[in-house]
Amino acid sequence: MSAAPLDALAQSFVAFAVEAGVLRFGEFKTKAGRLSPYFFNAGLFDDGAKLGRLAGFYAERLIASGLAFDMIFGPAYKGITLAAAVSMELARRGHNLPFAYNRKEAKDHGEGGTLVGAPVKGRVLIIDDVISAGTSVRESIQMIEAAGATPCGVAIALDRQEKAAEGGVDSPLSAVQQVQQRYGLPVVAVAGLADLLAYLDGTPELAAHRPAVLAYRERYGV
Template identity: 75%
Template sequence: MVTESAQGPVRDRLAQDFVRFAVESGVLRFGEFKTKAGRMSPYFFNAGLFDDGAKMGRLAQFYAQALVASGIEFDMLFGPAYKGIPLGATVAVELARLGRNVPFAYNRKEAKDHGEGGTLVGAPLKGRVLIIDDVMSAGTAARESIALIRAAGATPHAIAIALDRQEKATENGRDVDHSAVQYVRRELGMQVCAIARLADLLRYLEADGGDPQIHAHHERVLAYRQRYGVDD
């Protein structure tokens, strides 16, 4: 177990390694991208591009190491359809490799009317459940998972994501003063473990600022954070 005093340095090092990995894998890209909120973002994180065995294995290592460093306690994993399904499975495998063997489950989008039936697959949902997902934009997917977990009689306890964009969420087409992650923490009372945050991306870009192209990315991402970012 990582002590509380060591969590900061471990998390920071892990976050920088993850950002570098995401950039080198082409998962984290720079340019102009329209978000679900209609904003023009200077960067885009597409976890669907962790699309081969080596990348998925490394990604699972980052999730597992971040969870261990966070100190969050949980009894099982839940991967919401669809991206959460391979995430939940591979993270469960990596946690077992690290000596923490926990059950995992996932859901179908459509109920199965034959065989075992239902929408849930895997271990029965019980105890403190940790949801594994890639990012949180509006928190909609998180609320759906929470409802499923509670309906099964279990406790939605925490969420693990790859990247916290640290930006204002939108409600009814308008910006609000909190992010989706902050909403989950404050309003739903759940812990959130993010491998990296937008602040970590900015530190990565600043460290590589000797490259004019990288420096330009840093300026654009910083301007975006100043316009849409939330206070920690």
């Protein structure tokens, strides 16, 4: 049986994340208390060039997915920058759409409220860096529906493809699968753990990290 073809966009993204120092290898403790052999910190896409390239990956994946949406919503805080950057990139590619985001604390002067930006209406795409516990997605869905709009999907940079941890117990589903099952929303990811392993396969200088990542996937993967 032949191996699945490599996803060129995902491979380019993983290479970019490694070069930018956003994707690192070693030993890192996750929110679930697991020791992960890799760490993805989207906060390190921290200059104009990196953010622009990141937005390009999101835009390309979203356009290729065929997912229909009328606007973008970025949950505070990382989602705010992502929503702005991706909406600019989509407009550059001929898809000019409005975007909005939320404040963590409601404002009681000026326009007030927690939502900022374009009116939240129609089919709304939620954009974030990863889905860890699904809390950000759940809160976003509540805000979008309260505004009278319809959540229609979630876009993320990296799908860790590992079992979600609920109350210290491993779920048979990943956080992404839980979002898909609970809310019936498609999740569009630029890359996943499988793409990361494929990248390590083809990158001799990082090959030493592959056994640890593979062992982690065998223990926690879905």
